[in-house]
Amino acid sequence: MKKYIFIIFFILWQVLPASATLSTTEEKKLGEKFFVEVKKFLPLIDDPIINNYINELGQSLITQLPSKSFDYHFYVIDDPTLNAFAGPAGYVFIYRGLFLAFENEDELAGVFAHECGHVICRHIAERLESSKKISIATLLAILVGGIITRSPQASQAIATTAMGAGTALSLSYSREDEEEADRTGLKLVSGAGYNSKGTVTAFKKLARLSLESGGEIPAYLLTHPALPQRITYLEQAMKSAPYRNIDRDQTKFRIAHVRLRALYTDVDSASRFFSASIRENSQDFINYYGLGLCAVRKRDWQDAAANFKKTLSFKPDEPIILRELGISYFHLNKFSSTISILKKLPQDAQSLFYLGRAYQEQGSIDEAISSWKRCIKIDPDYSMAYYYLARTYADLPVAVAALNNPDPGQKAWSHYYLGIYFRLEGKPSQANYHFKKALSLARDEDLKRKLRQILNEK
Structure with missing residues (x-):
């Protein structure tokens, strides 16, 4: 694990400014690098229904802001840990375990709003700016190390190694940070029409689960301290904070919730x-x-x-x-x-893919090709649609192929789609072979230009 941490340390160091002041532009660059590293080490849920739902929920919160410094992105991590965190520049994550602990959308919105509060208030940037004894890169190495290992002991060891001077640094937010994120989060949930009591019930569940864990503190509480005091504070704040409590349909929440349990446990x-x-x-x-x-x-x-x-x-x-x-x-x-x-x-990539497969099985080739092309237009990364397009073009009579594409040399299209399939599957040498083969067979000038551009990128 240590060698990975040093790689992360080096990558992050390259994108950080020499000064201790982190502008929003610099934080955006850091956030992009941060997300690349998170994807390498944490399993993100790859389910369009779940991902669309949480981003729809998250954006309903963010639209309450008069202006925003960052584009916000929301993800679920496939891990039973009770945790959620915000990275630089609006990358917000919740673990499967914490999502499944919630019973309604108001609780989920409360935790997302709190994490957005940390981003809005720029607490990560402030911690970087206030660090006097360590470099900005070291602080981020500690942050990423803690996320990867999910162990405070390992995080401390990584911190000591990375700093080289034995300087200890807590990953926890300060009490002031937490209260500011709480206040900001309450405004977001209230403005979006969620019941702000959901935030309190979500935190109460975390407190209860911490007592039931046999002394093992949930990961969320390691970086979000003073939860009992904050619950009391929130309950008092809610008395003077009116909210628009919309009677929301919980169907989308329940579908996402059930998919997490059924497909990922x-x-x-x-x-x-x-x-x-x-x-x-x-x-x-x-x-x-x-x-x-x-x-x-x-x-x-x-x-x-x-x-x-x-x-x-x-x-x-x-x-x-x-x-x-x-x-x-x-x-x-x-x-x-x-x-x-x-x-x-309503058209979605998976429905169109299977619609194409069904048409293919019935011999309706034109309809199959049309369905798969619509599939990849909606989701350009749907690799199996390219695979079946490649197979179909390879087997098509020339006369039929001409109906679907102006190039009668359909073998070129078969190799082109197969090249994209292999590229998406992470097999660049096979992809390159098929792109070159497609170029040698292509008659259509637009396809030739597209293939030359792809091959020049290699």
């Missing part, structure tokens, strides 16, 4: 959880949805379809559930049912 434990919940309340749609997702992980498509159909008996027009049913039907070789469902849904 132990599948057998998750199945038992949802089955027990159904025994307690057989009329709650969300637990059938959870069982369906668990069946998907087990590739039991019959059981998945049955549970999604049961879910739809409560939520007949929910696009996310309909999509899951359509995909399940595809795996059951019910291609007409897949097409009937997916072609009516």
